[in-house]
Amino acid sequence: MFHWLDVIGTMAFAMSGALTAINKKLDPFGVFIIAFVTAVGGGMLRDALIGQTPVSWMRDLNYVYVICIGFVLAILFRKKLDRLRTSLFLFDTIGLGVFTLIGLEKGIDAGLHPVICIALGTMTACFGGVLRDILCNEIPVIFRRQIYATICIIGGVVFFALKKLPLDDDAVYVITSALIILIRLVAVKYKWSLAPLEK
Amino acid sequence: MFHWLDVIGTMAFAMSGALTAINKKLDPFGVFIIAFVTAVGGGMLRDALIGQTPVSWMRDLNYVYVICIGFVLAILFRKKLDRLRTSLFLFDTIGLGVFTLIGLEKGIDAGLHPVICIALGTMTACFGGVLRDILCNEIPVIFRRQIYATICIIGGVVFFALKKLPLDDDAVYVITSALIILIRLVAVKYKWSLAPLEK
Amino acid sequence: MFHWLDVIGTMAFAMSGALTAINKKLDPFGVFIIAFVTAVGGGMLRDALIGQTPVSWMRDLNYVYVICIGFVLAILFRKKLDRLRTSLFLFDTIGLGVFTLIGLEKGIDAGLHPVICIALGTMTACFGGVLRDILCNEIPVIFRRQIYATICIIGGVVFFALKKLPLDDDAVYVITSALIILIRLVAVKYKWSLAPLEK
Numbered sequence: 001m002f003h004w005l006d007v008i009g010t011m012a013f014a015m016s017g018a019l020t021a022i023n024k025k026l027d028p029f030g031v032f033i034i035a036f037v038t039a040v041g042g043g044m045l046r047d048a049l050i051g052q053t054p055v056s057w058m059r060d061l062n063y064v065y066v067i068c069i070g071f072v073l074a075i076l077f078r079k080k081l082d083r084l085r086t087s088l089f090l091f092d093t094i095g096l097g098v099f100t101l102i103g104l105e106k107g108i109d110a111g112l113h114p115v116i117c118i119a120l121g122t123m124t125a126c127f128g129g130v131l132r133d134i135l136c137n138e139i140p141v142i143f144r145r146q147i148y149a150t151i152c153i154i155g156g157v158v159f160f161a162l163k164k165l166p167l168d169d170d171a172v173y174v175i176t177s178a179l180i181i182l183i184r185l186v187a188v189k190y191k192w193s194l195a196p197l198e199k
Numbered sequence: 200m201f202h203w204l205d206v207i208g209t210m211a212f213a214m215s216g217a218l219t220a221i222n223k224k225l226d227p228f229g230v231f232i233i234a235f236v237t238a239v240g241g242g243m244l245r246d247a248l249i250g251q252t253p254v255s256w257m258r259d260l261n262y263v264y265v266i267c268i269g270f271v272l273a274i275l276f277r278k279k280l281d282r283l284r285t286s287l288f289l290f291d292t293i294g295l296g297v298f299t300l301i302g303l304e305k306g307i308d309a310g311l312h313p314v315i316c317i318a319l320g321t322m323t324a325c326f327g328g329v330l331r332d333i334l335c336n337e338i339p340v341i342f343r344r345q346i347y348a349t350i351c352i353i354g355g356v357v358f359f360a361l362k363k364l365p366l367d368d369d370a371v372y373v374i375t376s377a378l379i380i381l382i383r384l385v386a387v388k389y390k391w392s393l394a395p396l397e398k
Numbered sequence: 399m400f401h402w403l404d405v406i407g408t409m410a411f412a413m414s415g416a417l418t419a420i421n422k423k424l425d426p427f428g429v430f431i432i433a434f435v436t437a438v439g440g441g442m443l444r445d446a447l448i449g450q451t452p453v454s455w456m457r458d459l460n461y462v463y464v465i466c467i468g469f470v471l472a473i474l475f476r477k478k479l480d481r482l483r484t485s486l487f488l489f490d491t492i493g494l495g496v497f498t499l500i501g502l503e504k505g506i507d508a509g510l511h512p513v514i515c516i517a518l519g520t521m522t523a524c525f526g527g528v529l530r531d532i533l534c535n536e537i538p539v540i541f542r543r544q545i546y547a548t549i550c551i552i553g554g555v556v557f558f559a560l561k562k563l564p565l566d567d568d569a570v571y572v573i574t575s576a577l578i579i580l581i582r583l584v585a586v587k588y589k590w591s592l593a594p595l596e597k
Binding site for chain 2: 051113130137142149
């Protein structure tokens with residue numbers, strides 16, 4: 001199952017990773033690894049923890065190809081980044097929706113409890129970015145700014161609520177991912193964020 | 200097997216993680232993840248490396264519930280931390296003893312060599328804190344201060360020595376964890392630590 | 399399969415990890431863990447991701463023994479480091495060649511695609527160092543300087559090219575590792591490196 005939405009999400013995540021690494025002045029190999037880890041890191045962690053090994057990207061070369069293309073595009077267009085920022089943000093948001101659903105599905109397939117499935121959806125969508133930030137020696141951005149992971153959690157809860165209704169699976173998928181994408185767009189537009197806790 | 204000692208250890212580790220993250224000014228989601236990783240990170244790493252998947256916290260929701268409670272308590276009482284420091288330290292020390300034993304047991308169940316079992320006990324007790332520090336962008340505190348992991352190693356050696364004696368399993372468990380807890384209390388009271396190596 | 403070349407590579411990696419940790423002023427336990435992770439981290443990550451668990455070092459105590467010896471040697475001779483730098487570099491380079499081949503082989507045994515096998519070879523040789531740098535709170539050095547991982551990739555490509563020729567397996571192994579070692583020696587002598595991408 002390597003869908004064209006999956007392609008968009010993987011490529012967007014690879015490009016966002018590559019651009020972060022270029023800004024950190026890493027060499028091309030470093031840029032490639034960060035792109036790779038950002039794109040597949042969440043799914044890789046999920047697969048290792050639920051025991052679905054070899055992990056997904058080792059079983060489907062499409063991930064590798066898409067990441068290579070994303071890497072090359074990021075390098076070629078790195079100076080035009082500013083004008084492309086909106087497209088990249090849109091891709092990234094689609095990735096968020098798609099990856100959350102893939103994680104939810106893998107958890108259901110593994111027979112895990114809905115709470116754990118929601119954790120796996122969030123992990124799939126968010127932990128590539130966490131690994132990217134750790135490799136770049138930063139505190140992960142999703143722990144500090146923006147509601148990002150929180151949207152995945154909301155999406156997961158809605159997903160299981162919809163599953164109880166007499167809807168077919170495709171409808172549940174489309175509604176959930178559309179909702180995740182929508183909340184993220186609104187959240188960024190109105191600069192919603194979680195405040196740090198005061199001490 | 201989710202024992203009330205396990206509850207105390209998990210909750211103490213979750214609270215210690217949450218408090219570290221609050222001090223780092225993370226947002227509530229970040230605080231939750233750090234609490235989670237501190238509490239289950241060592242066991243999660245152990246399970247992934249020995250191939251016990253899905254990892255423990257995915258198979259027993261009690262972990263998730265206890266961590267949620269620890270997270271909420273840490274947030275509610277964050278300003279009273281100073282007065283609670285002693286209780287937290289005691290909980291953390293109990294966690295150290297309990298988690299070391301759980302790791303030792305899992306290694307034995309997997310048919311691994313005593314040396315590897317001791318490594319797994321130490322990993323279970325200490326690597327949640329290592330992952331917490333990495334996510335918070337610090338050099339892990341157990342590599343720099345206090346004898347902490349060393350106590351787990353001593354506990355593991357004593358555990359296998361006791362196993363050779365004609366004692367029943369429960370006695371071995373109680374003595375080993377009591378010893379770990381005791382050494383830690385004494386070590387902190389007298390400020391024992393490993394000095395860095397001079398160059 | 400624990401060959402004497404494996405011993406050299408493991409020990410060199412353990413010593414390089416220990417010396418990095420001593421420079422970071424970690425305590426002896428921290429130094430030991432960093433030595434351990436540097437030596438077995440790449441293989442451990444590989445095994446966890448392809449599902450070969452318990453991971454290699456848990457199934458073969460020779461790793462543990464060799465690392466302990468490397469750790470002790472690094473501590474004893476830490477002040478004479480400067481004069482030993484060349485030997486250490488040679489050991490490390492042998493480790494690079496040997497570990498790449500081990501990773502390639504494990505990938506082939508797991509029935510994975512050559513592209514994935516090359517990734518596994520590179521991971522085996524390079525990710526111990528990546529984990530070392532993360533634990534020491536640095537951006538991994540292989541993302542910033544020297545062509546190091548790139549040599550493993552070249553070695554992997556040559557390996558699969560040679561496999562198509564009518565050579566026996568041993569010849570392919572010897573030629574590939576000799577090539578990796580040779581390129582690395584030349585690369586360091588002439589200070590080849592990948593430049594960071596300008597923005």
